Amino acid sequence: MQAIRFHAHGGPEQLRLETVPDPVCGPSDVVIRIGAAALNGFEPMILGKTTALKTPLPMIPGGDGCGEIVAVGERVEGFRVGDRVGFHPFVPGEGMTGETRPGTCCELVRVPADRLVRLPDGLDFERAAALPIAYGTALRMMTTRGAVRAGERVLILGATGGVGTACVQLAKRAGAEVIACGSAPWKLERLEALGADRVIDTSRENFREVIWRLYGKPRMTGGGGIEVVVNYIGGETWVESLKCLAPGGRMLVCGATAGYATPNDARYIWTYELSIVGSNGWTMEDQARVYAMAAAGELRPVIDSVRPLAETADAVRALIERRFFGKLVLVP
Numbered sequence: 001m002q003a004i005r006f007h008a009h010g011g012p013e014q015l016r017l018e019t020v021p022d023p024v025c026g027p028s029d030v031v032i033r034i035g036a037a038a039l040n041g042f043e044p045m046i047l048g049k050t051t052a053l054k055t056p057l058p059m060i061p062g063g064d065g066c067g068e069i070v071a072v073g074e075r076v077e078g079f080r081v082g083d084r085v086g087f088h089p090f091v092p093g094e095g096m097t098g099e100t101r102p103g104t105c106c107e108l109v110r111v112p113a114d115r116l117v118r119l120p121d122g123l124d125f126e127r128a129a130a131l132p133i134a135y136g137t138a139l140r141m142m143t144t145r146g147a148v149r150a151g152e153r154v155l156i157l158g159a160t161g162g163v164g165t166a167c168v169q170l171a172k173r174a175g176a177e178v179i180a181c182g183s184a185p186w187k188l189e190r191l192e193a194l195g196a197d198r199v200i201d202t203s204r205e206n207f208r209e210v211i212w213r214l215y216g217k218p219r220m221t222g223g224g225g226i227e228v229v230v231n232y233i234g235g236e237t238w239v240e241s242l243k244c245l246a247p248g249g250r251m252l253v254c255g256a257t258a259g260y261a262t263p264n265d266a267r268y269i270w271t272y273e274l275s276i277v278g279s280n281g282w283t284m285e286d287q288a289r290v291y292a293m294a295a296a297g298e299l300r301p302v303i304d305s306v307r308p309l310a311e312t313a314d315a316v317r318a319l320i321e322r323r324f325f326g327k328l329v330l331v332p
């Protein structure tokens with residue numbers, strides 16, 4: 001089959017289109033012909049080896065994918081050749097797809113059948129590929145873990161990416177007021193079109209100053225600040241985020257793109273009785289739910305571009321240079 005692979009860590013120049021052996025279908029597996037794959041914020045981190053994960057080389061990138069079953073192991077029940085499926089990319093014992101097990105930027109993938117999730121009618125491969133990691137993570141963070149409610153004011157940092165565009169939609173569905181951050185005017189226009197009530201251009205303004213100007217500086221006696229900050233950026237944004245929160249406010253965290261070892265200021269956490277709520281991954285049920293919501297038109301997977309597999313390096317470059325909005329999709 002054709003696959004994109006990297007043999008050494010580095011930048012997008014390491015990504016090559018190659019002919020590699022087809023995956024072998026084990027007794028409890030299926031093989032899926034990829035209809036569409038999607039990239040996520042972790043691709044540059046895995047490629048550049050900026051995480052502690054041990055990625056076996058050569059590696060096929062790509063965390064998300066879906067398509068049609070072309071082979072079924074003898075012990076598999078309930079699925080057959082021709083079924084349209086996606087799969088949960090975390091496989092117990094093998095790890096995350098595109099991180100420690102082969103990714104989806106290729107023509108065929110092997111998946112244990114117990115990680116399969118059926119695609120509903122009416123959901124095409126490109127939109128389905130955009131959903132699991134970004135929308136699954138956002139669903140768990142905004143509902144199960146974050147319990148975002150109607151009337152709350154929710155600041156979303158890096159709202160222009162995969163998880164961010166999903167969070168904007170989910171917060172609006174919950175009835176929250178959404179303040180969305182992006183790093184370029186053209187991205188802010190798209191955030192407004194997506195439903196954000198207010199937008200902040202972080203290339204020109206400090207988001208904490210804007211929040212204080214709009215909602216007032218938080219006071220222990222009440223008044224000022226907002227209820228929720230969604231922060232997977234980390235780095236220098238951590239303390240500034242705490243300073244935005246009203247007493248009892250909560251910061252929802254599922255990552256730290258700009259740095260894990262964030263400077264902290266513990267005073268804000270105890271003085272304002274803030275909660276830092278971690279959120280990691282999503283369930284198979286969550287994944288089925290985001291597929292169903294997208295098929296019903298309740299959630300709109302935001303797709304920046306659909307490119308042929310051979311252009312994976314260009315798509316990863318766009319991700320690194322922050323020249324995209326939503327999800328980058330690839331088709332074999």
Ligand SMILES: NC(=O)c1ccc[n+]([C@@H]2O[C@H](COP(=O)([O-])OP(=O)(O)OC[C@H]3O[C@@H](n4cnc5c(N)ncnc54)[C@H](OP(=O)(O)O)[C@@H]3O)[C@@H](O)[C@H]2O)c1
Nearest residue numbers: 041137158160161162163182183232255256257258281322
């Ligand atoms: N724990 C989990 O289960 C889980 C699952 C999925 C993702 N995550 C994490 O969540 C984060 C977002 O993932 P994603 O897939 O949505 O990423 P993404 O599509 O690349 O979006 C990230 C956004 O962050 C903004 N950003 C701000 N500062 C940045 C910086 N220094 N470098 C790069 N981008 C920066 C960018 O928007 P602007 O240019 O507009 O600022 C970008 O659109 C990542 O840290 C990822 O590892 C965690």
